[in-house]
Amino acid sequence: MGSAERRERAEAPQVQLSAEILLPQAKPARYTGGEWNARQKDWRAAEIHLALAYPDIYDVGMSNLGFQILYEIANDIPDVLCDRVYAPWVDMEEAMRRHGLPLYGLESRRPLAEFDIIGFQLPYELNMTNVLNMLDLAGVPLLSAQRDEGHPLVIAGGSGAYHPEPMADFIDAFAIGDGEEVLVEILDVYRAWRRRPHRFRLQLLEELARLEGVYVPAFYRPRYDDKGRYLGLQPVHPDAPERVCRRVVERLPLAPVRPVVPYISIVHDRAMVEIQRGCTQGCRFCQAGIIYRPVRERSVEEICRLAQQLIDHTGYEELGLLSLSSADHSQIVEIIRRLKAQFADRPLSLSLPSLRVDSFSVELANMIQERRRSGLTFAPEAGSQRLRDVINKKVRAEDLFQAAEAAFQSGWLRIKLYFMIGLPTETVEDVRAIGELVREVLDIGRRYAGRRAQVAVSAATFVPKPHTPFQWVPLVAEDTLAEHIAVLQDVTRVKGVHLSWHAPITSLLEAALARGDRRLGQVIHRAWQLGAKFDAWEEQFRPAAWEQAFAENGLHPDDFARRPLEYADALPWDHIDAGVTKAFLWAEYQRALRGETLSDCRGVCHGCGIRGRFHLMACPLLAEEPAAEGKPA
Amino acid sequence: MNEPSAPCRLRVVYAHGPQLQYISHLDLIRVFERAVRRARLPLAYTQGFNARPRISMASPLPVGMAGERELADFYLTERVPAGEFLSRLAPQLPPGLTLLAVEEVPRQGPSLASLVRAARYRAVLPAHYSLAEVQQRIDELLQQAVLPRTRRAKKGRPTDYDLRPLIQALTAEPGADGPVVRMTLAALPGATGRPEEVLDALGYPPARASIVREEIILAPHAEAPAGEAGLPEDVGEVPEESGDFAGEDAP
Numbered sequence: 001m002g003s004a005e006r007r008e009r010a011e012a013p014q015v016q017l018s019a020e021i022l023l024p025q026a027k028p029a030r031y032t033g034g035e036w037n038a039r040q041k042d043w044r045a046a047e048i049h050l051a052l053a054y055p056d057i058y059d060v061g062m063s064n065l066g067f068q069i070l071y072e073i074a075n076d077i078p079d080v081l082c083d084r085v086y087a088p089w090v091d092m093e094e095a096m097r098r099h100g101l102p103l104y105g106l107e108s109r110r111p112l113a114e115f116d117i118i119g120f121q122l123p124y125e126l127n128m129t130n131v132l133n134m135l136d137l138a139g140v141p142l143l144s145a146q147r148d149e150g151h152p153l154v155i156a157g158g159s160g161a162y163h164p165e166p167m168a169d170f171i172d173a174f175a176i177g178d179g180e181e182v183l184v185e186i187l188d189v190y191r192a193w194r195r196r197p198h199r200f201r202l203q204l205l206e207e208l209a210r211l212e213g214v215y216v217p218a219f220y221r222p223r224y225d226d227k228g229r230y231l232g233l234q235p236v237h238p239d240a241p242e243r244v245c246r247r248v249v250e251r252l253p254l255a256p257v258r259p260v261v262p263y264i265s266i267v268h269d270r271a272m273v274e275i276q277r278g279c280t281q282g283c284r285f286c287q288a289g290i291i292y293r294p295v296r297e298r299s300v301e302e303i304c305r306l307a308q309q310l311i312d313h314t315g316y317e318e319l320g321l322l323s324l325s326s327a328d329h330s331q332i333v334e335i336i337r338r339l340k341a342q343f344a345d346r347p348l349s350l351s352l353p354s355l356r357v358d359s360f361s362v363e364l365a366n367m368i369q370e371r372r373r374s375g376l377t378f379a380p381e382a383g384s385q386r387l388r389d390v391i392n393k394k395v396r397a398e399d400l401f402q403a404a405e406a407a408f409q410s411g412w413l414r415i416k417l418y419f420m421i422g423l424p425t426e427t428v429e430d431v432r433a434i435g436e437l438v439r440e441v442l443d444i445g446r447r448y449a450g451r452r453a454q455v456a457v458s459a460a461t462f463v464p465k466p467h468t469p470f471q472w473v474p475l476v477a478e479d480t481l482a483e484h485i486a487v488l489q490d491v492t493r494v495k496g497v498h499l500s501w502h503a504p505i506t507s508l509l510e511a512a513l514a515r516g517d518r519r520l521g522q523v524i525h526r527a528w529q530l531g532a533k534f535d536a537w538e539e540q541f542r543p544a545a546w547e548q549a550f551a552e553n554g555l556h557p558d559d560f561a562r563r564p565l566e567y568a569d570a571l572p573w574d575h576i577d578a579g580v581t582k583a584f585l586w587a588e589y590q591r592a593l594r595g596e597t598l599s600d601c602r603g604v605c606h607g608c609g610i611r612g613r614f615h616l617m618a619c620p621l622l623a624e625e626p627a628a629e630g631k632p633a
Numbered sequence: 634m635n636e637p638s639a640p641c642r643l644r645v646v647y648a649h650g651p652q653l654q655y656i657s658h659l660d661l662i663r664v665f666e667r668a669v670r671r672a673r674l675p676l677a678y679t680q681g682f683n684a685r686p687r688i689s690m691a692s693p694l695p696v697g698m699a700g701e702r703e704l705a706d707f708y709l710t711e712r713v714p715a716g717e718f719l720s721r722l723a724p725q726l727p728p729g730l731t732l733l734a735v736e737e738v739p740r741q742g743p744s745l746a747s748l749v750r751a752a753r754y755r756a757v758l759p760a761h762y763s764l765a766e767v768q769q770r771i772d773e774l775l776q777q778a779v780l781p782r783t784r785r786a787k788k789g790r791p792t793d794y795d796l797r798p799l800i801q802a803l804t805a806e807p808g809a810d811g812p813v814v815r816m817t818l819a820a821l822p823g824a825t826g827r828p829e830e831v832l833d834a835l836g837y838p839p840a841r842a843s844i845v846r847e848e849i850i851l852a853p854h855a856e857a858p859a860g861e862a863g864l865p866e867d868v869g870e871v872p873e874e875s876g877d878f879a880g881e882d883a884p
């Protein structure tokens with residue numbers, strides 16, 4: 001039996017990393033583990049060996065809060081050994097292949113193929129080829145259908161699991177939604193399966209498919225019409241539900257308070273407390289705004305307690321208060337006041353990402369940043385009021401100007417503004433309006449800071465994402481995009497304004513992978529064979545490999561990225577139930593086309609479906625706090 | 634600057650083990666900083682926008698090398714007895730960092746880096762190298778009056794220099810894993826001998842050897858040039874070994 005064979009191989013020696021391999025690397029400490037709070041468990045004593053895998057480099061993966069949460073939860077189970085692995089950067093990969101080193105767990109230094117389960121976090125479309133590359137470096141067959149009882153179970157979660165079809169050929173089971181509980185259930189199922197005298201992989205997949213929130217793609221068959229249009233997925237196994245409903249944890253779990261502290265500087269090198277999950281703003285382009293519903297606030301007490309433990313256990317000098325829209329937390333002022341008082345005895349900076357565009361947010365920024373007021377970031381997303389109504393970004397020009405005024409007045413010198421180009425219904429006039437906003441903000445800055453005032457404009461191409469009201473919208477046409485970018489460059493050519501925009505070259509691929517169906521598996525596989533990896537890294541992106549991969553499979557990225565869709569069309573992610581109804585998303589799309597906004601649902605529920613789907617007592621789930629009794633900061 | 638906010642200066646002797654040999658100098662300062670913070674010891678910070686911890690290292694340890702008796706000065710905002718500092722910090726250090734000794738030193742004294750005079754290294758060569766041949770090459774090398782070499786900087790121009798005067802001692806002896814080369818190399822501003830350069834000059838590829846810095850040799854306090862006492866501290870200086878922040882290197 002395959003797994004018995006693997007048990008023996010598990011005693012195989014650890015991977016040996018020599019100076020010859022590590023010294024030439026840009027940051028060798030990415031590959032050596034042993035960081036503070038990394039768990040060192042006994043390989044032989046553990047019953048289940050889980051490798052959490054992140055398909056991007058260490059610096060990015062280590063910054064991911066979800067990854068740290070799952071690492072801590074899994075390792076807290078006594079018989080589970082959970083190790084970490086990140087995508088080796090290209091120079092390390094080259095050295096590993098040259099020396100015949102397999103991909104390994106950072107702490108155990110065991111080859112990945114010796115683990116029982118490999119769990120990928122899928123954060124983003126453009127990491128898909130890295131999943132294949134990592135499996136290949138591990139010596140694990142890429143295709144789920146090629147793996148047997150002797151191979152690790154390969155599972156995946158994260159926001160990428162909400163549109164799993166492009167990766168369906170490679171992943172045995174997807175976990176949809178909040179991972180805290182379902183990971184433990186998957187491990188329980190695995191443990192019970194392992195203890196059986198006779199084990200068949202099919203049984204394992206069947207039992208996984210019976211778990212709420214787990215999608216086993218092998219139990220479904222896609223259907224297409226004779227023109228190659230996708231018609232939907234057919235369950236072909238009795239254990240496969242018609243639709244897989246995502247998991248929701250109603251109360252945010254208390255984790256993690258012992259995150260792994262890196263040796264090298266990483267993207268977000270700080271302690272993180274999730275103060276709220278979900279967002280009620282209702283921006284129509286935003287996937288996170290849908291798939292993390294309902295809003296669940298963490299209480300002030302709990303935030304302060306977690307923060308204390310985190311800082312005590314890590315020694316971090318910065319604490320990030322994480323959420324999709326920090327200023328929305330009903331107790332945000334109290335949170336900041338209490339934390340400042342609590343840590344008054346040591347230098348600790350607080351950071352508050354994702355600020356709203358208003359003067360209240362500037363006040364919050366002023367509270368946490370008393371000394372170093374260099375740059376503030378706002379995201380109006382669109383230039384004209386009309387287009388902001390379309391995308392339901394509830395920001396008026398006055399809000400932006402007031403925020404800018406408040407910011408420059410209190411000593412900030414640089415304001416960064418985020419915009420999207422290629423939004424539905426966008427015209428040249430809408431893009432020109434960006435120029436007007438930017439110049440007005442700069443003028444306000446000049447009034448307070450003179451020549452030192454700066455405005456940075458950052459523009460990204462809008463990519464339609466599944467489970468959003470804009471999931472039916474085609475990606476903007478190439479010539480329109482080029483025209484709009486040219487206009488944007490033109491209207492922001494002002495001294496004191498700096499424009500940066502994301503190269504649109506990867507947007508087509510991103511849109512195709514986001515909206516694609518199972519046929520993309522072969523394309524991804526072929527593109528990887530032709531050398532594609534790290535597609536999100538501009539200098540690594542290989543458009544020719546992708547072009548050839550699409551062509552060889554008789555497909556074109558436009559078939560997925562730019563195909564106009566109707567309500568009646570089957571969508572490749574229809575079988576994933578995010579809790580928000582398709583009817584609500586469609587109604588939102590229609591309101592968008594009419595230029596109608598929808599208010600923040602903290603005030604009034606708009607019936608998106610979440611509350612009923614998960615039988616919630618209330619929505620949003622606010623932190624109930626006794627009357628504020630915090631000490632002055 | 635001897636900021637009044639740091640009334641206590643502790644000199645720490647520590648071992649930097651092979652587990653941590655791949656982290657850069659700047660990373661190491663951060664590791665110490667976070668450990669001190671976890672220990673709730675009152676670390677002093679520089680003033681200004683970008684407050685940095687007041688930890689000064691004697692001499693950056695090159696990436697890929699272990700150090701047996703490394704030196705650092707920690708500045709604190711309150712007096713902490715040396716023994717207490719050691720017992721509180723030790724449990725907060727990751728595997729690979731071991732505190733060997735802590736002593737209080739006068740806070741007004743010259744910077745630690747300015748006291749460094751030399752360092753002793755030990756390089757273990759692969760077992761198939763013959764000791765006799767190593768000894769012969771050493772003898773030949775030491776007979777040279779000059780050893781012109783070019784230092785390849787990560788960026789900027791390569792510089793020509795003479796390695797010979799930087800070698801204070803160079804010997805070989807048998808070892809369990811292969812011939813051992815011991816050397817004492819000068820370490821002064823602008824005149825620092827590197828063990829890899831010596832191995833290379835001997836004709837041995839440095840990447841094959843495992844090199845350990847055994848000790849950093851300081852000038853006796855009395856010998857410190859009088860003028861140096863008032864020199865600004867090199868707090869958090871950025872040495873060329875720091876792979877991380879390339880582009881921000883201090884001159």
Ligand code: SF4
Nearest residue numbers: 601605606608611619
């Ligand atoms: S159920 Fe109502 S309140 Fe809850 S997220 Fe949906 S619209 Fe908002």
